[in-house]
Each structure stands twice: as structure tokens, then as C-alpha cells.
Amino acid sequence: MRSIGEMGRDSGLGVSALRFYDRAGVLVPAWVDPATGYRWYAPEQLGEARLLARLRRSGMPLADIRLVLAGWAGGDTGLVPRLLDGHLRRLESGLAEAREELSAVRALLGHKETSMTTATATARLTLPGAGLAAALDAVRYAAGTDPELPVLGGIHFDIEGDALHLVATDRYRMAVARTSATGAATPADGAAATASDSTSDSACDPAGHGGGxxxxxxxxxxxxDAMRALLTDGAPARLTVDGGRVELETQGRQVAGQSLGEDFPDYRRLTLLPEGRRLPLDVPALRRALGGQEAEVCVLVLTDTVTVGDEDCAGDRVGVNPAYLLDALAAGEELLLEYIGPKAPLVLLRPDVEDAFSLLMPVSLEA
Structure with a gap:
């Protein structure tokens, strides 16, 4: 007999998916301990679970999966191939329709690009080294690695007046941090300085004339990463943007290079979320609980606090990628989680820092 954890690991379904399929009557455990509620699976159920995992990865509807599993278990040699062929035809039809719609979207984007003009941007900003280093550290983990989306494989610098926002996203999570131009050292979080602290040598103007x-x-x-490597002693650093060239200089050392040419997504729009319920996080306890997670999805149970749940519990339940959540928890020992709803991004923020936070997309618990 396999426990639900062993079955999840061996089948590729995951514990949350196995619980869902049990409740849906698709893959019911061979035995449930009446005292503890623990689920146990017979050895012959492993093949069925692996087949179920493949069908779900193909996007087959749950109603058809039921019939495929029933036919497979009963040795039906006619029904299962017909169901598979029908699903493949639906996928091919959907793909053709999606291609048509995306072609129309590309045409609209092309028209928009040709109607826009881009001015050469110039900015010069003197920043606290410790604040810039902390901001880079706060967002670096969320940068993308998908070669098909090279613009997400970088850190976005958004300079407005004397404030610098750094942003990184890989589509599934996003991190934002802020630091300000200042002549004096700011706190390590890099987000507490205000515009009144800015030095007179800072300038930021798309036309290169100064003026905010x-x-x-x-x-x-x-x-x-090369910029971050320079920021070792907390000394002020001068950031210069001149068109597509970006340079950072500190203590007589400098690094420079070309920026990514594509437009970064409008991250401010992505952060326009309704207000949610804020819950304190026991960061050390969550780190310990997540450190032992082997599945790709874990369940957070939200009551007055936030815990990692193994079984059905009272309270809101939301699925997350445990590795991604661990990355976000590195922001500090005192964090809050803002919960908007089961399909909305989770927001992790520090109570003492207004402009540093991260968004984490939830993972569906419906398999």
C-alpha cells in the first residue's frame, strides 16, 4: 500500500490532485484509516494514477477521463480510442482558432507599434549603495528564464523623479522594490527614503533636460548581477541611463552595457488589485514546513494565521508552488499575506515598507 504522499510522488499527480480526484470519485483510495483519515492506495492503482496524470496534462475534460479510466479498467478496446481521438480533434480545432485570434492580436500590436514614436531617454541618479543592493536582492529571484520571453530575463528600472522602482517577473510571480536618490545612507530595505532626501545632482527627464x-x-x-557585485561597501552609486545604455559607477569602479530592447509589461497595471484580507505570517514556521515539501503544489490554509495544510481543514485553502513561496519569504522575518480570493494573486508585503512587495500566482487545487 502507498500513502498519499508516496502515491503523489510516484504518479506525478501531487497530493492536492489526489485529494481532488478522491472527492470527485475518479481515483478513490483503496483504504482510508477511520481514525486518522489518511488515504492508502493499492499497488495496482499506480498505473491508473499515472494514466490519469497523462490525461490531465493533455487537457482532457474530467467527464471523459472518467470514461477512459472505466474503459481501461474494464478492458474496453473500442471506447477508449474513440475518446482519445475525439479529444485530439477538439485540441486541433481549438489550436486553429487560437492561431487565428493570435494573428489578429499581432496585427493590432503591429499597428500600435507603427503609430508610436520613442524618444531617447536620459536619466542620472545618485543612489545609496545599500539601498540599491537591497532592492536588487529583493527582486532578482523573480526574473524569468524563458528564452521565448527575453524581456522578462532582466530587471526593470523605472525612474520617476528621485525614486527608482525595480521590478522582475517570470509571469508566475512578480517582485517590486524601491529606493530613492539621497546623499545619506538609507535603511537596508532601500524603501524608506523620501523625495525630500534627494540630492541636487539627480536628474531624470526623457528629453535629457532634467526636471523629474x-x-x-x-x-x-x-x-x-554585475551591478550588484559592485555594491559591497554601501558607498553611493551613480546610475546613468542614456538611450539604451545603462551604467553604474561607485568608488571609481563601473559597469555598463546595453538594455533589453523590448518593452517591459506595465507592472503598475498588474498591481491594481482589490483590497484583501491581511494575515500575519510565521515566517520561520512556514520555512520549516515548506522545506520538507517534495510536491510541486502545497496547500496554504488561511484562518487567523497561515499554515501549510496536509488534510482538509477549516478556512480558505489556496495552492502555491512551495519553491516560489520560499523565495518570496526571503524578504524578511516579519511579513504579511494579503488574500483577495482563490484565483487572485497572493500579495506578500512587509508592514514597515510601503513600496516593496511580491505577487505570487496561486496554483489550482482542482487538478
Missing amino acids: GRVQVTVPLPLA
């Missing part, structure tokens, strides 16, 4: 405009540039990860 907005300049945005996306720095590729190798260049961002």
Missing part, C-alpha cells in the same frame, strides 16, 4: 520625468529601461540579468 519618467524613464524606464530593462537591464539584462548579467548586467544587473
Whole structure:
């Protein structure tokens, strides 16, 4: 007999998916301990679970999966192939329709690009080294690695007035941090300085004339990492953006390179979320609980606090990628989780820092 954890690991379904399929009557455990509620699976159920996992990865509807599993278990040699062929035809039809719609979207984007003009942006900002280092550390983990989306493989620098926001996202999570131009050292979180602290030598203007405009540039990860390597002693650093060239200088050392040419997504729009319920996080306890997770999805149970749940519990339940959540928990020992709803992004923020937070997309618990 296999426990639910062993079955999840061996089948590729995951514990949350196995619980869902049990409740749906698709893959029912061979035995449930009446005292503990623990689920146990017979050896012959492993093949059925692996087949179920493949069908779900193919996107087959649950109603058809039921019939496939029933036919497979009963040795039906006619029904199962017909169900598979029908599902494949639906996928091919859906793909053709999606291609048509995406072609129309590309045409709209092309028209928009040709109707826009891009001005050369210039900005110069003197920043606290400790604040810039902390901001880079706070967002670096969320940068993308997908070669098909190279613009997400960098850190976005958004300069407005004397404030610098750093942003990174890989589509499934996003991290935002802020630091400000200042002549004095700011706290390590890099987000507590205000515009009144800014030095007179800072300038930011799309036309290069000074005066507090907005300049945005996306720095590729190798260049961002080289910048971070310079920021070792907390000394002020001078950031210069001149068109597509980005340079950071501190203590007589400098690194420079070209920015990524594509437009970064409008991250401010992505953060326009309704207000949710804020819950304190026991960060050390969550780290310990998540450190032992082997599945790709774990369940957070939200009551007055946030815990990692193994079984059905009272309270809101939301699925997350445990590795991604561990990355976000590195932001500090005192964090809050803002819960908006089961399908909305989770927001992790520090109570003492207004402009540093991360968003984490939930994972469906419905298999």
C-alpha cells in the first residue's frame, strides 16, 4: 500500500490532485484509516494514477477521463480510442482558432507599434549603495528564464523623479522594490527614503533636460548581477541611463552595457488589485514546513494565521508552488499575506515598507 504522499510522488499527480480526484470519485483510495483519515492506495492503482496524470496534462475534460479510466479498467478496446481521438480533434480545432485570434492580436500590436514614436531617454541618479543592493536582492529571484520571453530575463528600472522602482517577473510571480536618490545612507530595505532626501545632482527627464520625468529601461540579468557585485561597501552609486545604455559607477569602479530592447509589461497595471484580507505570517514556521515539501503544489490554509495544510481543514485553502513561496519569504522575518480570493494573486508585503512587495500566482487545487 502507498500513502498519499508516496502515491503523489510516484504518479506525478501531487497530493492536492489526489485529494481532488478522491472527492470527485475518479481515483478513490483503496483504504482510508477511520481514525486518522489518511488515504492508502493499492499497488495496482499506480498505473491508473499515472494514466490519469497523462490525461490531465493533455487537457482532457474530467467527464471523459472518467470514461477512459472505466474503459481501461474494464478492458474496453473500442471506447477508449474513440475518446482519445475525439479529444485530439477538439485540441486541433481549438489550436486553429487560437492561431487565428493570435494573428489578429499581432496585427493590432503591429499597428500600435507603427503609430508610436520613442524618444531617447536620459536619466542620472545618485543612489545609496545599500539601498540599491537591497532592492536588487529583493527582486532578482523573480526574473524569468524563458528564452521565448527575453524581456522578462532582466530587471526593470523605472525612474520617476528621485525614486527608482525595480521590478522582475517570470509571469508566475512578480517582485517590486524601491529606493530613492539621497546623499545619506538609507535603511537596508532601500524603501524608506523620501523625495525630500534627494540630492541636487539627480536628474531624470526623457528629453535629457532634467526636471523629474519618467524613464524606464530593462537591464539584462548579467548586467544587473554585475551591478550588484559592485555594491559591497554601501558607498553611493551613480546610475546613468542614456538611450539604451545603462551604467553604474561607485568608488571609481563601473559597469555598463546595453538594455533589453523590448518593452517591459506595465507592472503598475498588474498591481491594481482589490483590497484583501491581511494575515500575519510565521515566517520561520512556514520555512520549516515548506522545506520538507517534495510536491510541486502545497496547500496554504488561511484562518487567523497561515499554515501549510496536509488534510482538509477549516478556512480558505489556496495552492502555491512551495519553491516560489520560499523565495518570496526571503524578504524578511516579519511579513504579511494579503488574500483577495482563490484565483487572485497572493500579495506578500512587509508592514514597515510601503513600496516593496511580491505577487505570487496561486496554483489550482482542482487538478
